Amino acid sequence: xxxxxxxxxxxxxxxxxxxxxxxxxxxxxxxxxxxxxxxxxxxxxxxxxxxxxxxxxxxxxxxxxxxxxxxxxxxxxxxxxxxxxxxxxxxxxxxxxxxxxxxxxxxxxxxxxxxxxxxxxxxxxxxxxxxxxxxxxxxxxxxxxxxxxxxxxxxxxxxxxxxxxxxxxxxxxxxxxxx
Numbered sequence: 001x002x003x004x005x006x007x008x009x010x011x012x013x014x015x016x017x018x019x020x021x022x023x024x025x026x027x028x029x030x031x032x033x034x035x036x037x038x039x040x041x042x043x044x045x046x047x048x049x050x051x052x053x054x055x056x057x058x059x060x061x062x063x064x065x066x067x068x069x070x071x072x073x074x075x076x077x078x079x080x081x082x083x084x085x086x087x088x089x090x091x092x093x094x095x096x097x098x099x100x101x102x103x104x105x106x107x108x109x110x111x112x113x114x115x116x117x118x119x120x121x122x123x124x125x126x127x128x129x130x131x132x133x134x135x136x137x138x139x140x141x142x143x144x145x146x147x148x149x150x151x152x153x154x155x156x157x158x159x160x161x162x163x164x165x166x167x168x169x170x171x172x173x174x175x176x177x178x179x
Contacts, residue, residue: 003066004065004066004069004070005052005054005062005065005066005068005069007069008049008050008051009049009050009051009052009069009072009073009076010048010049011045011048011049011050011076012028012076012080014028014029014080015027015028015076015079015080016028017045017050017076019037019043019045022036022037022038022039023035023036023037024036024037024043024072024075026072026075026076026078026079027079028076028078028079028080028136029079029080030078030079030080030081030082030136031078031079031120031136032079033075033078033079033136033137035071035072035075037068038064038068039055040054040055040056040060040061040064041053041054041055041061041064041065041068042054042055043068043072050072052065052068052069052072053065074138074139077138078135078136078137078138079136082134082135082136083134083135083136083137083138083141084132084133084134084141085132085133085134085141085142085144085145085164086130086131086132086133086164086165086166087130087131087133087145087148087149087162087163087164087165088129088130088131088162088163088164088165089105089107089128089129089130089131089161089162090129090154090159090160090161090162090163091107091108091152091158091160091161092160093106093108094106094107094108094129094152094160094161095128095129096125096128096129096131097125097128098123098124098125099114101116101117102114102115102116102117103115103117103123103125103131103148105148105151105152107151107152107161107162108152108160113151115147115148115151117144118140118144120135120136120137120140121133121134121135121137121140121141121144122134122135130165131148133145133148145164148162149162149163149164154167154169156169156170156171156172157171157172157174159171
């Protein structure tokens, strides 16, 4: 039995939820999110909470049960509070700036890199080296942050590159002269 799937999801005030034909729609102060639910999972909305249940009990459905509960909970949190991801740029001459709906990154390449932000994700840059991404869809926000980090991942010797703000890098010692 899934410990995550068993927990009911509370519905905050000012949040409207509709569930019809295996599609859940969550409307809140920050926007609207829509997601289709797997055919083997069912949702019940009652008493200001959502209960997630399996139609048949087997190993794959048990894993889908907890996953679906987490996805629906993230939808509700997203439309009420939103999500934020912070990236840091380390390196001499490495910087970022906002140009309309895109981020212009100087990452030590021979050319600046232009990263177009997807619809639903907003960015702000402070001190030319800290990028704050925000949005209501946690999946899209995480994928966008990972795509930006992939442009120049941090290297293990000096730590130059783009990293998450809460990421701890394993640094290597480097070469030493042999005698």
